[in-house]
Every structure is written in structure tokens, then in C-alpha cells.
Amino acid sequence: MELAAYLEQLEGGVFKLLPLWEDQDNGQDVHLDLYIQDLLDEMIGAQETFPSLAGNGHYIKVVNTVQYMAKHECSRSAWKRRVFGMMSTLNRMRGYCRDV
Numbered sequence: 001m002e003l004a005a006y007l008e009q010l011e012g013g014v015f016k017l018l019p020l021w022e023d024q025d026n027g028q029d030v031h032l033d034l035y036i037q038d039l040l041d042e043m044i045g046a047q048e049t050f051p052s053l054a055g056n057g058h059y060i061k062v063v064n065t066v067q068y069m070a071k072h073e074c075s076r077s078a079w080k081r082r083v084f085g086m087m088s089t090l091n092r093m094r095g096y097c098r099d100v
Contacts, residue, residue: 004097
């Protein structure tokens with residue numbers, strides 16, 4: 001898999017955090033905690049698949065944000081702000097991949 005393709009797939013996975021959080025907030029059992037942990041495991045593993053990610057400050061910021069969200073409660077507005085911020089970062093990173 002090419003790095004740009006991975007980042008695009010990851011952006012979709014990060015976006016999924018929004019409807020899952022909203023469904024959970026509405027009382028549905030969506031296993032958000034498991035989804036976040038699986039996403040985090042994938043992101044950490046990707047640093048071996050794509051070694052350039054391990055030293056990329058933008059990517060590390062996204063990993064750190066997911067780790068924070070896995071362990072701390074957030075308001076709806078904070079959750080949305082974090083998800084959209086991560087998506088923006090991943091989108092910019094994909095652009096850098098195309099420019100190389």
C-alpha cells in the first residue's frame with residue numbers, strides 16, 4: 001500500500017469517530033472504546049510499515065490526539081474539533097505525498 005492511500009484510508013477511519021461518538025451519546029452500544037483502540041493499534045503499527053511516519057510530527061500529533069480521546073471524556077464540540085483537526089492534518093499529509 002502506498003503511503004498516500006494509507007493516509008486516505010486513515011482519514012476515513014478518523015471520520016468514523018464522529019458518528020460512533022454521537023451514536024454512543026444517544027445510548028447505543030457501538031463499542032467506541034474498542035474502535036478507538038483498534039484505530040490506535042493500526043496507527044502505531046503503520047509506523048513500522050511506513051518508517052517516515054515515526055518521525056513525522058504531524059502524524060505523531062494525530063496519534064497523540066487519538067490516545068487522548070481514548071482515555072478522556074470530551075464534550076461534543078471538543079470531539080468534533082479534534083476529529084476535524086486530525087482529518088485536516090491527514091489531508092495535508094496526503095498532499096505532501098503527492099508533491100514528492
